[in-house]
Amino acid sequence: MESDPPSQPVDELELAVGLARIRTMMRLLDVPRDLSITSLSTLANLERLxxxxxxxxxxxxxxxxxxxxxxxxxxxxxxxxxxRPDPSDGRAVVVAVTQHGRAELARRRAVQAKRLAELLAEVPAADRAAIAAALPALERLAARAHGLADSPAPVPEVSE
Amino acid sequence: MESDPPSQPVDELELAVGLARIRTMMRLLDVPRDLSITSLSTLANLERLxxxxxxxxxxxxxxxxxxxxxxxxxxxxxxxxxxRPDPSDGRAVVVAVTQHGRAELARRRAVQAKRLAELLAEVPAADRAAIAAALPALERLAARAHGLADSPAPVPEVSE
DNA sequence: TAACTTATATCACCATCTTATGTATATGGT
DNA sequence: ACCATATACATAAGATGGTGATATAAGTTA
Structure with a gap:
């Protein structure tokens, strides 16, 4: 659906190495340990989708x-x-994030953001700019991996 | 195209969200499951440092x-x-990656790189460019989190 | 309605982390 | 030199979160 010019300027191998390090960095930035990574990621998906x-x-x-x-x-x-029960299928279960869940997500993100800010303060301004510029692209890349990403209807979400 | 020294153009909260998604993406790209994330990260550190x-x-x-x-x-x-024993301290142990370890790292990275290439092919060329441009900056950011990063002498490493 | 499929739950097991503690080697004050 | 303490690593026991096999209930198809 969109472009793939002749050359690809990305060294995927280097990207794999770099993103693995980012992964480790995020683990280190993580708020203590009372909720697993997968749990948090799931909560985030529920909030987003x-x-x-x-x-x-x-x-x-x-x-x-x-x-x-x-x-x-x-x-x-x-x-x-x-x-929640799925009105259209008696076997199924629909999972929804609660207000408390949203608050918890926000709380953790705030902590991580603070720590990230400290790290960002230590790198050159040009690096900060490059990262900021790439952020939307990284989000779109991550969305591809989800298989479904943002596509299947964000759903307004019934408040609790 | 970028640069604005005084203000920091990075929305850290959005960055926290985005990098968390990248983290999940990397988990999904991971080669099956015979080596834990921490193990791989440790191996990579040993190779790098x-x-x-x-x-x-x-x-x-x-x-x-x-x-x-x-x-x-x-x-x-x-x-x-x-x-390996530490000649300067009888209590200590020095850990080193083996040739086999390096090969394993390379193998896994190759697989991840291939999968990343597939994902990259699905996003706009501008996104690929932005990601490629930010990669060194992301590496430097990640290095900060390690506390030690690349600083404490990369050590030539005795081949095995 | 019987046969099959699908969505979730339960179970037994395994990997990897944690805390508490043990053991051997350094190190410092006397 | 010696004892007290600190440090580096190992071991043990328990918690957590994953897996595969399987059960159960509800849709689907012929």
Missing amino acids: GPRRLTELAAMEGVTQPAMTQLVSRLEREELAER | GPRRLTELAAMEGVTQPAMTQLVSRLEREELAER
């Missing part, structure tokens, strides 16, 4: 369905998310 | 020392890394 089926969430996170069942149970126990 | 003390590695990865002891034992069992 709206309520989703359990199986769908499992696929997005690249974990098995039983793992997602347990993960959602944990989220529910802490009232960060909730299960 | 040269042999390091166990405790130092633990700090870099943000895990406890016992966790690193076990992790290194696993790496050693698979001959991806090895323990």
Whole structure:
């Protein structure tokens, strides 16, 4: 759907190395340890995309369905998310983030943002600019990996 | 095209969100599951920085020392890394990546690079360019988080 | 309605982390 | 030189979060 000129200016191998380091960096920036990475990522997806089926969430996170069942149970126990029946399918469960879940996400992001700001302050201004410029592109890249990304209807979301 | 020294043009909150998604993306791109994320990150650090003390590695990865002891034992069992005595300190252990470890790293990176290339092909060329342009900046940012980064002498490394 | 598929849950097991603690080697004050 | 303390790593026991196999209930198809 969009372009692929002759040359690709990206060294994918170097990108793989760099993004792996970013991954480690984010792990180090993480707020203590009371919620797993996968749980947080799932919460973030729910916030971004709206309520989703359990199986769908499992696929997005690249974990098995039983793992997602347990993960959602944990989220529910802490009232960060909730299960709802699917009116169109009695077998299915629709998972939605709660207000508390949103607040928790915001809280953690604020902490990470603060730490990121400290790191950013240590690199050249040109680096900050390059990172800021690439951020939307990185988001779009990440969206591709989700398989579904933002596409399947963001859903207005019923407030709780 | 960029640069604005005084103000910092980075929305750290948005960056936290974006990099969290990149983190999830990298998890999805990961080669199956026979080596943990921390193990891979440790191997990569050893390759990049040269042999390091166990405790130092633990700090870099943000895990406890016992966790690193076990992790290194696993790496050693698979001959991806090895323990060496520290001539200057009888208590200490110096961990080094092996040839096999390097090869394994290269293999995995090649797979990830291939998958990244597929994703990159789906985004606009301008996005690829922006990402390529930001990559060195991202590496430098990640280096900051390591605490030690590339600074403490890259060490020539004795070949095995 | 029987046979099959699909969505989720449950179970037993495994990997990897944590905290608490043990052991050996350094190091510093006397 | 010696004892007290600190440091580097190892070990043990428990928690957490994943996996594969399988159960259950609800849709789907013929």
